[in-house]
Amino acid sequence: AQRVTQPEKLLSVFKGAPVELKCNYSYxxxxxxxxxxxxxxxxxxxxxxxxSRESIKGFTAxxxxxxxxxxxxxxxxxxxxxxxxxxxxRYTGNQFYFGTGTSLTVIx
Amino acid sequence: xAVISQKPxxxxxxxxxxxxxxxxxxxxxxxxxWYRQQPGQSLTLIATANQGSEATYESGFVIDKFxxxxxxxxxxxxxxxxxxxxxxxxxxxxxxxxxxxEAFFGQGTRLTVV
Numbered sequence: 117a118q119r120v121t122q123p124e125k126l127l128s129v130f131k132g133a134p135v136e137l138k139c140n141y142s143y144x145x146x147x148x149x150x151x152x153x154x155x156x157x158x159x160x161x162x163x164x165x166x167x168s169r170e171s172i173k174g175f176t177a178x179x180x181x182x183x184x185x186x187x188x189x190x191x192x193x194x195x196x197x198x199x200x201x202x203x204x205x206r207y208t209g210n211q212f213y214f215g216t217g218t219s220l221t222v223i224x
Numbered sequence: 225x226a227v228i229s230q231k232p233x234x235x236x237x238x239x240x241x242x243x244x245x246x247x248x249x250x251x252x253x254x255x256x257x258w259y260r261q262q263p264g265q266s267l268t269l270i271a272t273a274n275q276g277s278e279a280t281y282e283s284g285f286v287i288d289k290f291x292x293x294x295x296x297x298x299x300x301x302x303x304x305x306x307x308x309x310x311x312x313x314x315x316x317x318x319x320x321x322x323x324x325x326e327a328f329f330g331q332g333t334r335l336t337v338v
Contacts, residue, residue, distance in 0.1 A: 160326075160332075205329075206327075210254075212257075214259075215266060216266040
């Protein structure tokens with residue numbers, strides 16, 4: 117069965133410090149992974165997806181099939197990065213399986 | 225990406241009653257889904273809303289409790305029936321366009337059952 121694990125429910129970093137939000141997955145097929153973000157009082161929205169290999173708002177994420185990980189990284193955290201982050205796996209039928217989320221707080 | 229309008233945004237309901245949540249997409253989408261997000265937990269898929277036919281429910285969710293309609297490619301409803309306090313949650317609808325687009329979400333409906 118597919119599974120997405122985000123081990124940290126809460127993560128606090130100081131402004132300007134590097135940040136890494138961890139995500140591990142379990143899936144027997146070819147994985148397609150995403151990071152979604154939910155800012156306070158806003159809807160859930162896509163941050164980035166692994167197939168695009170892009171950097172959005174300074175965030176990057178590399179799919180590591182050997183370690184079955186898709187960690188989200190940013191070298192210098194900003195206050196506006198404070199939000200809830202969800203790692204998600206798209207599987208057969210185009211359904212998404214979401215991790216439990218990590219609440220990131222960037223301390224000024 | 226498309227925009228989903230979901231309503232109501234929140235409601236407080238008496239136990240034993242039913243609430244219907246609506247989602248309207250501003251363009252045609254291939255697939256629509258309904259999720260539940262209970263306090264402190266992640267999103268759990270309730271069902272896939274199929275256009276013109278019965279929804280496909282995930283394990284633990286049944287049509288009698290969560291009837292879903294999808295009369296066309298831009299609109300879907302989820303009804304939470306015979307509510308109990310355990311149904312208090314955020315309900316989200318989601319749309320998915322083509323193979324290479326991401327899923328996008330409505331604003332969510334925060335339901336409190338008293």
